[in-house]
Amino acid sequence: MATDSHTKKLKTRDVFRTYAESRHDALFYNLSDKQRSEALLRFYVTEIHNRLRTEISDDDLESSLVDNPKDLGADLVYRDDGQVLVIQTKFRGTDKAESAEDISYFQAVLSRLADPNFKPNTKLAEIRGTIDFQNDIFRLVFVTFGRIIGQAADQVKASPKLPDDIPDIIERCEWEFLSEKELDDEYRNAHSITAGIPDDQVELFSAGKKGERTPLITLTNGPHRSCVLVLEAPQLVALYQNYRDRLFNLNIRNFIGSTKQNKKIVSTAEERPATFYYFNNGVSCLAREMSIDPKASKVTVRGIQIINGAQTVKALVRAFNSGTSVKPTWPDDKPLVLVRITEIGKGYGEEGRFLEEVTRFNNTQNVIKDSDFRSNDIIQLDLKEKFGSYNRFAKSVSYTPKRTDRPSTGNEIIRLEEFCKVIYAFFVDPISFSSSTSFLFDDSSSGGYVHVFGDGLQIWEHMPTEEFRVRSAVWWLAQEFSIQIKLDREAATDPVRKAALERKWHLLFATRLILERHFGTAYKDMLAKLYRGDWHLSDGKLGNWFRLLYDTSEQTIQYLYAQAVKRQDFVHRNWMRSDKSMTAIRDYISDAPLPQLPPAPIQ
Numbered sequence: 001m002a003t004d005s006h007t008k009k010l011k012t013r014d015v016f017r018t019y020a021e022s023r024h025d026a027l028f029y030n031l032s033d034k035q036r037s038e039a040l041l042r043f044y045v046t047e048i049h050n051r052l053r054t055e056i057s058d059d060d061l062e063s064s065l066v067d068n069p070k071d072l073g074a075d076l077v078y079r080d081d082g083q084v085l086v087i088q089t090k091f092r093g094t095d096k097a098e099s100a101e102d103i104s105y106f107q108a109v110l111s112r113l114a115d116p117n118f119k120p121n122t123k124l125a126e127i128r129g130t131i132d133f134q135n136d137i138f139r140l141v142f143v144t145f146g147r148i149i150g151q152a153a154d155q156v157k158a159s160p161k162l163p164d165d166i167p168d169i170i171e172r173c174e175w176e177f178l179s180e181k182e183l184d185d186e187y188r189n190a191h192s193i194t195a196g197i198p199d200d201q202v203e204l205f206s207a208g209k210k211g212e213r214t215p216l217i218t219l220t221n222g223p224h225r226s227c228v229l230v231l232e233a234p235q236l237v238a239l240y241q242n243y244r245d246r247l248f249n250l251n252i253r254n255f256i257g258s259t260k261q262n263k264k265i266v267s268t269a270e271e272r273p274a275t276f277y278y279f280n281n282g283v284s285c286l287a288r289e290m291s292i293d294p295k296a297s298k299v300t301v302r303g304i305q306i307i308n309g310a311q312t313v314k315a316l317v318r319a320f321n322s323g324t325s326v327k328p329t330w331p332d333d334k335p336l337v338l339v340r341i342t343e344i345g346k347g348y349g350e351e352g353r354f355l356e357e358v359t360r361f362n363n364t365q366n367v368i369k370d371s372d373f374r375s376n377d378i379i380q381l382d383l384k385e386k387f388g389s390y391n392r393f394a395k396s397v398s399y400t401p402k403r404t405d406r407p408s409t410g411n412e413i414i415r416l417e418e419f420c421k422v423i424y425a426f427f428v429d430p431i432s433f434s435s436s437t438s439f440l441f442d443d444s445s446s447g448g449y450v451h452v453f454g455d456g457l458q459i460w461e462h463m464p465t466e467e468f469r470v471r472s473a474v475w476w477l478a479q480e481f482s483i484q485i486k487l488d489r490e491a492a493t494d495p496v497r498k499a500a501l502e503r504k505w506h507l508l509f510a511t512r513l514i515l516e517r518h519f520g521t522a523y524k525d526m527l528a529k530l531y532r533g534d535w536h537l538s539d540g541k542l543g544n545w546f547r548l549l550y551d552t553s554e555q556t557i558q559y560l561y562a563q564a565v566k567r568q569d570f571v572h573r574n575w576m577r578s579d580k581s582m583t584a585i586r587d588y589i590s591d592a593p594l595p596q597l598p599p600a601p602i603q
Contacts, residue, residue, distance in 0.1 A: 012187040013094070013145060013180060019043050036091035038067060041075050044089065044143050048183075051190035052245060054080070054437075057418055059503050066124040072112040073105050077127045081438050083137045086110075092146030100151040103177065106142050107160035110173070114163040126573035130435060133166055141176045148179040192244040199288070199303050202239065206297035207232045207336050213297035226342045227292055227299055230277070233269065233335040236313050237320045239304075248310045249402075265315035273335040282338030283309030290343040301341060312337065374441045375401040375416060378461045379453045386468050387414060392476070392533050414475060421505065422478040423452045423471055426512045430505030434577040469531035470524045476533025478508055481550055484537055488554070499572055500561035501554070506576070506585065510553040513589040518597045529602050541601040552595055560584050 017028045020039035024031055031039070045056055056064070056078055064078040076087040088106045092098065112118045114133050119125075140160075148156060156177045162169050178186060206213040206229045217228040240247060268276050288303030306313060316335065374380065380401035387399035392412045401416040420440040421433060428451050433439045440448040443459060453459050455467075463471075485501050492498040501507075515523035535542045537550060564575050564584075575581050 012183045015047075015187070016040065016043050016145075019047070033091060037075070037089050038065075040091050040143060040145070041065075041067070041087060041089040044087065044141075044183075045076070048186050048190045049085075052186070054083075055415065055417055056085075057421070059505075063123075063502055064127065066121065066127065068121050068123070070119060070121040071124055072118055072120050073109045074113070074124070077113075077124060077131075079127065079130055079136070079435070081436050082132065082135065083139065084131055086113075086138065086140045088142050090142075090144040090146060092144055094145075096146045097150065098144050098146035098148050098152045098179065100155040103142060103148070103152055103155045104158070106140070107155070107158070107175075109140065110138065110169065111161050111163050114166065122572075126571060129571075129573070133163065133169065136172065138169070138173045139176070140173060141178065143178050143183065145180045145183070147181075148177060189244045192246050197249050197303055197305060198243045198246050202301050202304055204229070204231060204235060204299045204301065204339075204341075206230055207334075208297070216292060216294055216297055216299065218292055218294070224342050224344065225290065226340060227290065228338070228340050229297070229299060231337050231339050233273075233276070233316045233337055234320070236283070236337060236339075237317050240313055240317050247304065247306050247313070249305060265312060266319045269316055269319035269335050273333050276335035277338065280312055280337065281309075282340065283312055285309075285339065285341045286344045287341055288344055290341060299341060303344075304341075374443075374449065377401075377453075377459075379459060379463060380416070382460075382462045383468070386463065387472070390532055419475060420448065420452050422475055422508065424448050425505040426474050426478070426508045427451060429582050430503075430509040431577050431579065431582055434505075466524075466528055469528040472531040473527040473529075473533065474508075476530075476535075477511070477527075477546065478504065479533070480535075480537040480546065481507060481511070481553075484550055485554075496562055496565055497558060500558050502572075503576060506581065507553050507557050509582065510556045510585050510589060511549060513586060514549065514552055514556075514594065514597065517589055517594070519599070526600050526602065530600070545598070545600050548595065548597060552597065556585065556588060556592075556594075560588055 016039070020031060020036060020043070021028050023039050023042065024035055028036075042061070045061055050056060060078060060080075061076075064076050066077055067075040073088060074086050075089055076085070078085045086109060088109070090098065090102060110133075113120075113128055113131070120128060146152075160170075160173070160175060162173070176182075206216055208214050214230050219226040219228070265280065268279055284307050285301075286303075286305045286307055287301035289301065291300040292298075293300070316337075319335075380399075384399045384401065387397045390397060396411045397414065398411040399414045399416075399419070417437065417440070424433060424440055428448070433448060440452065443449040445457075450456055450459050453463070460467075482504055485504055485507065489498050489501045492501070512523075515527075519526065530542075535546065537543050538547045560581070561575065564570055564581070
């Protein structure tokens with residue numbers, strides 16, 4: 001079984017130093033502790049969290065940063081689809097120990113957030129107002145380069161201080177304390193995914209001693225051969241230690257699950273390994289190739305993927321590495337796991353429809369968001385091919401529907417979730433997905449998916465050329481506008497102007513309305529001719545035309561936001577998510593005396 005030696009060499013501290021210097025354009029020793037901690041937060045989110053879990057976009061990251069006076073002990077609070085992520089980061093020098101006091105303070109962050117007597121800063125107050133403490137799931141992550149030893153290690157094991165009036169909240173919380181060692185593991189884990197699906201030959205033996213192993217069950221009466229066997233847990237642990245999250249590249253959930261259930265799996269594996277088989281549903285796998293040897297009770301597979309059971313496997317790894325007194329008993333009393341392996345045939349790409357169906361039905365016992373399934377749609381493969389058919393300024397264009405897709409450095413990268421937000425905000429509205437990203441991947445008639453990847457009534461399997469080209473043009477428009485928005489925000493001295501430009505979605509919505517006012521639906525034909533995005537804002541005739549369009553849109557949003565701020569009941573976060581804001585933009589652009597916009601100077 002081959003190992004990913006290149007990932008084992010990665011040292012997070014070294015990579016982070018380079019990241020921090022690049023972000024602040026200064027040598028690392030010249031950065032303040034606050035700058036280092038802020039860079040560590042961004043580094044963790046972009047380089048670790050986004051690779052392993054549901055991605056947080058740049059816009060959402062900016063709006064979720066709360067590290068200012070009265071932050072109640074949180075650097076980031078992000079809520080989406082009923083899940084709340086709270087992160088606190090601490091940069092420490094080499095061999096520095098983390099303090100038990102800082103860990104204890106973080107363990108009480110939910111009590112402070114839920115207590116109306118604690119007055120947070122304005123940004124945090126608005127985020128707190130969206131949290132449903134009675135039902136939301138919380139993931140709380142303490143990130144430090146310090147060592148968690150001694151009293152700090154004891155404190156990590158202590159029970160967190162939680163709101164007294166919400167007795168079941170403990171079952172909806174997942175706590176992580178990542179020291180430098182754990183950060184190294186997480187970083188290597190996140191980057192192991194880039195190596196793709198492991199194609200090594202792997203041998204798996206059914207449980208029991210040689211000559212006395214439990215028998216295999218082979219099923220051949222369907223289109224795909226399948227095998228069922230019982231594995232001893234150390235085989236799964238070893239499999240994960242060799243390939244890490246590469247095992248889950250096709251898993252729609254990865255390690256997303258009930259925190260309460262995760263704890264029960266770990267507890268059973270540690271304290272009652274002999275009963276593990278009876279209390280666990282098992283693991284479902286796919287493999288490109290499978291060879292079965294009934295006499296030896298052995299299965300040899302190539303291209304193995306765990307499509308359901310990442311939660312079980314990682315819990316077993318966690319139990320195996322826990323260092324408890326139970327661990328030494330595993331050689332004699334190993335947890336057993338029921339495993340099913342299905343041979344996929346020629347390859348995963350050619351079996352996309354079957355893959356989606358088998359994954360969906362293997363996960364029916366859990367609550368799955370529609371977004372978990374969309375990356376395998378035929379339309380997504382179609383867009384990968386269409387975007388990959390041209391270059392932008394000599395750079396290859398890579399459309400990446402899966403969060404595990406890692407195109408070559410230097411490519412123009414288009415990620416699925418960001419693409420959905422851009423297209424929906426431009427063509428439909430900028431607010432429907434503001435608190436529920438899964439709305440964009442809902443393929444029902446009331447969801448957003450049919451508008452982004454269809455005509456509003458049905459979803460295409462293959463996007464019509466003209467529809468693709470106009471969406472491609474809108475994407476590049478959004479990228480150029482995003483760069484200018486960031487520059488305008490950094491240059492703004494007026495807090496009202498800075499706040500109005502927090503997100504680009506309203507500006508994109510206004511841009512489409514302005515184009516429609518001047519050109520009607522013919523604007524689509526005009527944009528479609530610019531699908532390659534071979535222009536830069538303010539550069540040349542075409543760039544200056546887009547700059548006029550940007551300025552008109554930006555001034556519209558600035559004016560309407562400034563008017564709204566004057567109202568006594570104004571709340572920034574509400575304005576960014578209100579139907580009334582969208583109506584105000586539509587009405588203003590319909591009637592206001594806007595600058596004349598000539599046709600685009602297309603050669």
